[in-house]
Amino acid sequence: MVPPTTEALQARSVRFRIKRQDGPGRPWRWESFDVPVEPGANVISCLQWIAANPRTVDGRDSSPVAYDAGCLEEVCGACTMLINGQVRQSCSCLIDQYAPKDGDVMRLEPMSKFPVVRDLMVDRQRLFHALTRTKAWVPIDGTYHLGPGPQDTPQRQQVRYKLSECMSCGCCLEACPQYKLEEHESRWDKAFIGAHAISQARLFNEHGTGNVLASDRLDAMIGPGGVSDCGNAQNCVKVCPKDIPLTESIAAIGRAVTIHSIRKFFTGK
Amino acid sequence: MVGGGLAGLAGTIRIAEAGLSVDLFSMVPVKRSHSVCAQGGINAANDIARQQGYSEYEHFDETIYGGDFLQHQPPVYEMVHWAPKIIDLLDRMGVPFNRTAESQRDLRLFGGSLYKRTHFAGATTGQQLLYALDEQVRRWEAQGKVNKYEYWEFLWPVLETDDTGRRCVGIVAQDVRTMQIRAFRAEAVVIATGGCGMIFGKSTNSVMCTGAAASRCYQAGAWYANGEFIQVHPTAIPGADKLRLMSESARGEGGRVWVPRTKADRRDPRDIPENQRFYFLEEKYPKYGNIVPRDIATREIFDICVNQGLGVGGGNMVYLDLTHLGREYLELKLGGIIEIYRKFVGEDPALVPMKIFPGVHYSMGGLWTQYTAKDDLRGMAMGAANSMMTNIPGLYAFGEVNYQYHGANRLGANALLSCIFDGLFCGAGVANYVLEVVTTTSARLDQSIYDAAARQQQEIIDRLINARGTESPYQIGRELGEEMTAASTVVKSEQRLLQAIEVLQLLQGRYQSIGLSDTGMWTNQNLSYARALGDMLKLAEVILQGGIDRKESRGAHYRTDFPDRDDANFLKTTVAKYDRDTDRPDIFLEPVETGLVPPRARTYGKVAASTDTTRPTETVSV
Structure with missing residues (x-):
C-alpha cells in the first residue's frame, strides 16, 4: 500500500x-523548538517530531515533551492543553490555521486547573471523581436480560445524546473562574464541581431509570461546591469542543435544586 | 482486568456482579480507551428485519460469509444470539440510541448485509457504549468492588508452575507516571487490550494500540493466532499524525464511492457530470453496491488508484460522496463524523465529496483462545471456565485482542458486539474459573514468585534506561510502520513479505543499540515507547510470518502469488508459538470448526464493470 500523495507546499x-x-513541585521553564511543518500537520504531529528530535532552538539537547494523547480524533478528550492561551484539544489544532506563516510561534502550556504530572500532562482525576459525586450512572438491576430500557422520543434522545457527548476533557473547567486548582483530594467535595458534572446530573435525571437517583444528585448539587457556586460567567459553553449546552444544564439543575430544596424544607425528605 | 475498553469494562461489570473483586488496569483513564473511536453502530437482529426474513441465523451466516469461513462457528452462533439482548441492556444503561418518530430504536444499513440491523447513537456509537459501561464500572467502583489502576501499563503475566502445570497468577505492571514497577496477585487475568495498529505506523487506532500487551503474553508463552489478518478500512482520512476513520455508516446511510472516469481529472468534483463519474463499487457489485465488506471495498479502491491510476487527481484518493443526502439528514445520522471531516480537512461533506483512502483499522487475529461448544455446535456452553482462555490457564483474552468471531474479515458494527459479548458471556466463565477451578488462591503463593517477576521487568527497564546507543526508537518505529504498511496490508506476496522479514531483522538489530533522549524516572514516555517498540517488533514478525505461511487469499489476506482461496490446505488457523531459542515465531495450523455453515464461494454477486476490461494482468481480483 502506498501512502497518499499530498500536494507539495x-x-x-x-x-x-x-x-x-x-x-x-518542580520549577517550570520555557523551551522553544523549531518544527518543520508538513501540510495537514497538527500540534500532535509536531510534538511527535519534537520527541524524535528534542533539540531546542539554542541547540541544546533536551528530552521529549510529555503529553497526554489517545484517539487523535477529538473524541477521547486526552490531549487537552492550552494553545496560545486557549484551552482545546491539540489533535484537532491544525498548524495551518493557527500559525499560517513561516516562523510563526505556537505557545503550548498545560491546563492550569489540574496538577501538572509533567510538561503538558496533568492529573484530571478530580474530574472523574466529580462523576462519582454526581452518581452519573443509571442504576440498572444487573446485566441479565430484562427487556428494553424506557421508551424515548427522538426529541429527548437528541437532548440526551448531546449531553452524553461530554468526553470529560475539562475545557469547561479550565475556562471557569469559579473552578480553582485543588491539589488535595480532601478538598474536592467542597470545591466547585464544575459545568461538566452539573450537565451529567441533568443527563441522568432525564433518563427514565436514571431519574431514580435524581434526589441524590440534587443533594450533591446543594451547598458548597454545588450549582450555586456557578458565577454565571458562561465561559464553559464557549470553550466546549462538543458544543454541549452547559449553561442550559446549569440553569435546569439550578431550577431543579430550588424546587428540591423547597420540597425538602416542607417534607423533610 | 487489563484494558478498559468495551471488552474490559463489560468483563469487569460481569465479574463484579458475580461477587468477585476486580483490579482494572489501563494505560489511559478508561473513559479515553480506543473503543471511543468506533463510530457506525452495533449489529443485532431486530423486529423489523425479522419481518423481512432476517434472524439471528442470518446475522450468523453473514458474519461467517463476511469472515470467509475462517472463524470457529459455535462462538459466533452464541454471539449473534446475544446481540439483541446486549442492545436491550445498553438501552437500559441509558445509551442514547437514535430513535424513530414512534420512539423505536432506529436502524441503518451496514457492510455485508442487505438488512437494516445496525443500532446506532449518531456516528459516535462506540463513545456512547463505552461511556455507558464506564458509568456502570464507576458505580461498582463506588461500592468498592472495582479498583482502578489508570495510567498503569501491563508489562508481563506472572506465571506459576506446580505439579498440575502452569497457570497465570497475576501481572507485573508499571505506573507510567511514577515509573514504579509492581507485581499484582490475581486468581485470573483477562487481557482486553485491543488491537495493534501502531505496528503499521499510521492507522485509525489510538496511540496506545501498540499490540505490546498481546506481544508480551505471546513472548511469555501464550499463542497468537491468525496474525496476518489485519483489516484495512476502505475509508479513512489521511493525516500527518494518523489516519482518521470515516465510518462505514457514511455508506450505510447512502454515501457513494466514485472516481472521475477520466484519469487525473482536475475539475472540481461538483463540476463533473453524473455520466463522467465511475461508481465502481455499484457497477461491480449491483447487489451490495457501496456496502460490500471492507476487504473487498479496500481492494477495489486500491485497484482503482494503484493499478488503474484512476484516483482523484491521479493520486491515491477516491471520493466518498454524501452531498446528495442533505444537511439535516447528515447532522442527525452522521453528525460526529461530518464534524471530524470538517475539523481535520476543513471542508464541509454536505457540500463537497470527501476524499478518502484505505487505512489499517482492526486486527482479526489475536491471542489464541479456547471455548466449549454446545453438543450440537449451536453456541457455547454458558459459564464454561475455558471460554476465551488462552493456552495458559487463568490467562484470558477478550475483545479485539483475541482471534475469535471475525475470521478473515470483520463485518462493520460487529466489533462492538464481540467486545461486549466477550465481557458479558466469558466474564461469567472467568468468575466460575476463580470460584470453582482455582484450588490454591494467589494469596497463598510465595511472594518470591512475584518479586522475581517484578525484578525481571525492572531489569528490562534498567537496560533501556542505561542504553547508550545512537538509534532513535521513534525512527525505528517509523520505519517499522512504513515497511509493514507497504508489505503486509492490502496486497502481499511471498517475495515482498520475505523482504519485510529481512527489514524487520535489521530493525531488531538496530533496536539493540537504541539510546533514549530521556533517562529520567518520572513520566518517561520515551522509555514507555521504547519498551513497547521492542514488543511491537516481535509481534510484527508474527504478522509477517503468518502471511508467508498462508499461501492462499482469504478475506483481508490477499496474496498476488496465490490469488484464490484454498480450503483444502488453509481452511485453518495459523497459530504462532514463540520459540525462545530462535527468538522467532513457530507456526502450526489448526483446523477450523465449520460444522454449521459449509464454506461456499464468496463473491457478493460481483459482475464485470463497464471500464473493467482494460485491467492490467497484475490485478487485484476478489
Missing part, C-alpha cells in the same frame, strides 16, 4: 514555545 517551520516542568 513550500516547506516552512513553526516555533513551538512549550512550558515545561519535570514533575510536581
